[in-house]
Amino acid sequence: MTITPIESRLSVSGQPNEAEIADLSTKGFALLINNRPEGEEPDQLGSAAEAAAAEAAGLAYLHIPVTGPGITHEDVARFREAVESAPGPVLAHCRSGSRSLTLWALSEVLAGRLRRDDLLAYGRERGFDLSGAVRWLDTHGDTPDGT
Structure with a gap:
């Protein structure tokens, strides 16, 4: 699992295994967010196993399962x-981050902190393609109320 720092309070990664989850608190993380739907791949760890591993490591755990086209304003909020209310740094993961x-x-x-026109560069600087985020904004609007 490669951890990619995004902001001071957030890093993203691909799917961690149980040993990697156990090590997250020693790296300073306080919360693990799983963005994978259950059963996305047959060999993925799964939410219950992740929650148990996170608890054993002293981490808070949250499951917000999403797929690219199915992301809602509620999921984003x-x-x-x-992330903002976590007591320390957050690692969020999906299959790739x-x-x-x-x-x-x-x-x-x-929230008005990043310009829509800067999304692709923001992703590229961190090693990710955010063209799906641009398409999401085309469909859902770029304000909190969807306009």
């Missing part, structure tokens, strides 16, 4: 609130 970064980048655009 829940993700932002979780892209959906987790997409949730954060969308929340930044909706």
Whole structure:
């Protein structure tokens, strides 16, 4: 699992295994957010196993399962609130880290902290393609109320 720092309070990664989750608190993380739907791949760890591993490591755990086209304004708001209210740094993951970064980048655009025109560069600078976030904004609007 490669951890990519995004902001001081957020990093993203691909799917961690149980040993990697156990090590997260020693790296300073306080919250693990899982953005993968259950059963996305047959060999993924799964929410219950992740929650148990996070608890054993002293981490808070939150499951916000999303797929790119199915992301809602509520998903974006829940993700932002979780990151902002966490007692320390957050690691959010999906299969590659892209959906987790997409949730954060969308929340930044909706909050007026990131310009829509800067989304692709923002993703590229962090090693991710955020063209899906641009398409999401085309469909859902770039304000919190969807206009």
